[in-house]
Amino acid sequence: xxxxxxxxxxxxxxxxxxxxxxxxxxxxxxxxxxxxxxxxxxxxxxxxxxxxxxxxxxxxxxxxxxxxxxxxxxxxxxxxxxxxxxxxxxxxxxxxxxxxxxxxxxxxxxxxxxxxxxxxxxxxxxxxxxxxxxxxxxxxxxxxxxxxxxxxxxxxxxxxxxxxxxxxxxxxxxxxxxxxxxxxxxxxxxxxxxxxxxxxxxxxxxxxxxxxxxxxxxxxxxxxxxxxxxxxxxxxxxxxxxxxxxxxxxxxxxxxxxxxxxxxxxxxxxxxxxxxxxxxxxxxxxxxxxxxxxxxxxxxxxxxxxxxxxxxxxxxxxxxxxxxxxxxxxxxxxxxxxxxxxxxxxxxxxxxxxxxxxxxxxxxxxxx
Numbered sequence: 252x253x254x255x256x257x258x259x260x261x262x263x264x265x266x267x268x269x270x271x272x273x274x275x276x277x278x279x280x281x282x283x284x285x286x287x288x289x290x291x292x293x294x295x296x297x298x299x300x301x302x303x304x305x306x307x308x309x310x311x312x313x314x315x316x317x318x319x320x321x322x323x324x325x326x327x328x329x330x331x332x333x334x335x336x337x338x339x340x341x342x343x344x345x346x347x348x349x350x351x352x353x354x355x356x357x358x359x360x361x362x363x364x365x366x367x368x369x370x371x372x373x374x375x376x377x378x379x380x381x382x383x384x385x386x387x388x389x390x391x392x393x394x395x396x397x398x399x400x401x402x403x404x405x406x407x408x409x410x411x412x413x414x415x416x417x418x419x420x421x422x423x424x425x426x427x428x429x430x431x432x433x434x435x436x437x438x439x440x441x442x443x444x445x446x447x448x449x450x451x452x453x454x455x456x457x458x459x460x461x462x463x464x465x466x467x468x469x470x471x472x473x474x475x476x477x478x479x480x481x482x483x484x485x486x487x488x489x490x491x492x493x494x495x496x497x498x499x500x501x502x503x504x505x506x507x508x509x510x511x512x513x514x515x516x517x518x519x520x521x522x523x524x525x526x527x528x529x530x531x532x533x534x535x536x537x538x539x540x541x542x543x544x545x546x547x548x549x550x551x552x553x554x555x556x557x558x559x560x561x562x563x564x565x566x567x568x569x570x571x572x573x574x575x576x577x578x579x580x581x582x583x584x585x586x587x588x589x590x591x592x593x594x595x596x597x598x599x600x601x602x603x604x605x606x607x608x609x610x611x612x613x614x615x616x617x618x619x
Contacts, residue, residue, distance in 0.1 A: 289489025295482040303476035314437035331363040336461040357420040375413040426450035443511030447503040458485040
């Protein structure tokens, strides 16, 4: 009898844990936009959410970052957080207008508080001071330097909401900021698209922006805590390699090897020039991992499954010309990056492709 009861309780607890995990969501996306003059813009987006607040008997956070959950649980007035860390300036006159909000060089943080809720720390201003200290420790940033001279209140249309903003334009953004950023991901840099976040490559790029956003969203008294990590990186592949052709591995100097949990990596490739992008998607292994490129799920070849290719001829087809390692391969190089819609010798000015400009050293031909 006792054995039966214990078995039933075990099954019940397993079902409860399974249901709790089912409410936790995670997704990852990477958009690669190749445009004129040999540039590739890489936009990473990692999204995860969890019910908020969890009940007393539901403190299993799973892979959700504990420190972020505790920040919102501790400061119950807190509604949103937005943190940006920017290295170098976005040259809009050359690269065009991005699809995401630009941020100034350095570090900036903003937060929204619901002053209609009571807090053990006083008003939103007092909570703000404690919040920036917590975020400073989480992201290894000097946010503790945000005194009253660097902080101000933002106007709000909702009288119950108070928004605070602080900025440190002289704060240097480097690899020590990326490390805690990556640790917030469920698999860190061990699996999924997080494996491509190579700090050396990101901070050697022409432009790099790290964005962290967290928000409590409520619908009919059911609330969810959602966090979104974005990484925007701009590479000049023509300057680095002299070639318009490119691969993901060539950009990040890392190989994508396996997925993170059940999240299928979604990669969108947008090409506006003649440079070639090649992905090895054939796998002879029965254990096929999945990757989504431009909305189509396909198997991909990993370092482990590659060894199962049956013949030299198969390996040549899977691995392209045999150069490099991992998922993405390099094809023979070309000398120029031409763009559809522009005349010979011209490139799009910016990835949004609004207008063309003459390529340096090339004499444009007259239009008809």
